[in-house]
Amino acid sequence: MKLLKIIPRILWKALFMLNFIFSLIILYPLFYILLSKKEWFSKAFRLKKIWSRWLFIVPGIITKVKYITPANKLPQPAVYCANHASYLDVIAGYLIIPNYFVSMGKKELDKVPLFRRFFKEMNILVDRKSITGSHKAFIRAGQEIDKGNSIFLFPEGGILSNTGKLHNFKNGAFKLAIEKQVSVIPITFLNNWKIFQNGVLTRTYGQPGISKVVVHEPISTLGMTANDLVSLRTRVHDIIQNELNNYNSKYENR
Numbered sequence: 679m680k681l682l683k684i685i686p687r688i689l690w691k692a693l694f695m696l697n698f699i700f701s702l703i704i705l706y707p708l709f710y711i712l713l714s715k716k717e718w719f720s721k722a723f724r725l726k727k728i729w730s731r732w733l734f735i736v737p738g739i740i741t742k743v744k745y746i747t748p749a750n751k752l753p754q755p756a757v758y759c760a761n762h763a764s765y766l767d768v769i770a771g772y773l774i775i776p777n778y779f780v781s782m783g784k785k786e787l788d789k790v791p792l793f794r795r796f797f798k799e800m801n802i803l804v805d806r807k808s809i810t811g812s813h814k815a816f817i818r819a820g821q822e823i824d825k826g827n828s829i830f831l832f833p834e835g836g837i838l839s840n841t842g843k844l845h846n847f848k849n850g851a852f853k854l855a856i857e858k859q860v861s862v863i864p865i866t867f868l869n870n871w872k873i874f875q876n877g878v879l880t881r882t883y884g885q886p887g888i889s890k891v892v893v894h895e896p897i898s899t900l901g902m903t904a905n906d907l908v909s910l911r912t913r914v915h916d917i918i919q920n921e922l923n924n925y926n927s928k929y930e931n932r
Contacts, residue, residue: 690737691884694874697736705729719800723778730772738886739766739873741773746895749776752863753896755828757855760865761918762832763842766874766889767867771830774865774891779828782819784836806835816850823858833914840877842869842926844919852911856904861896864914866921868892892921 705725712722734741745752754777760767771781782802802818805811819829833847855862868890875882894917902910 687882687884688879690886691874691879694733694737694884698733701729701732701736713800716799720778722800723772727772730769733769734773734889739889740887741770741889741891743774743891743893745893747893749893752776752893753861754778755823755826755858756861756863756896757823757851758828758830758863758865759833759847759851759914759918760830761844761867761922762834762837763839763867764837764870764874764876766870767832770867770870770889770891771865774893775828775830777828779830780819780822782815782829782831802829812850816854819854820858823854823860829854833911837876840871840875840882842871842922844915844922847911847915849907849911852907852914853904855899856902856907856910859899859902861898862910862914863896864894864917866892866894866918866925868922868925890925894918894921 708725709722712718712725752775758771758775758779760771768781768783771779780801782804784804784806802815802822804815822829829851831851833851834845835848838845852862869887870889872883873887873889874884897910897913899906899910
């Protein structure tokens with residue numbers, strides 16, 4: 679009986695990965711061209727949205743988004759802060775955030791040849807083990823905001839749980855938002871980890887489903903100073919944690 683549950687998960691994850699590789703090979707020439715000039719980055723961004731839709735549709739993932747503030751009224755630029763418990767979160771970001779944004783990812787992605795192209799100039803790699811590297815990423819993020827571009831990141835610093843548990847936030851996102859006086863927009867990915875769970879292939883979830891997301895109301899940082907950093911960080915963490923708690927309590931009571 680246990681084997682009957684494991685086999686479909688493995689087959690579905692295999693389908694997901696094959697679709698990822700196949701679609702990237704098909705689109706890579708276009709990405710290579712569009713990422714060769716900064717003035718084409720907006721077109722590369724639109725192509726990423728198309729690719730993200732492709733990555734979800736083929737394996738049977740549907741996105742359901744609840745916007746507390748209408749999508750067309752979200753401020754630009756802003757700092758989008760989301761919880762992170764599944765690789766699907768990265769893909770979903772391109773489906774739910776309407777305006778152009780620059781994403782921040784871990785430096786290890788630079789070791790992946792195909793991904794290196796994405797992060798060379800368009801997005802930002804963060805070396806969290808280096809104070810100097812983190813500072814450079816912070817400066818670059820500030821420059822993008824000065825250009826009018828939003829930043830999308832995961833303040834937990836990576837996938838730290840395969841059960842959807844929310845971990846403590848790092849300060850960088852909130853320091854950036856306060857320094858640039860732009861809004862912070864919390865995002866809660868409710869159940870991506872239940873669709874594509876991080877971990878050993880034979881012991882983790884892998885199945886089609888509905889990716890449920892909440893894009894919360896923007897939090898203005900106008901007038902805030904460094905003294906407000908902790909309270910802002912706590913407020914965003916609480917918003918996401920409460921949304922997860924509400925969702926999980928409803929799910930468990932079914």
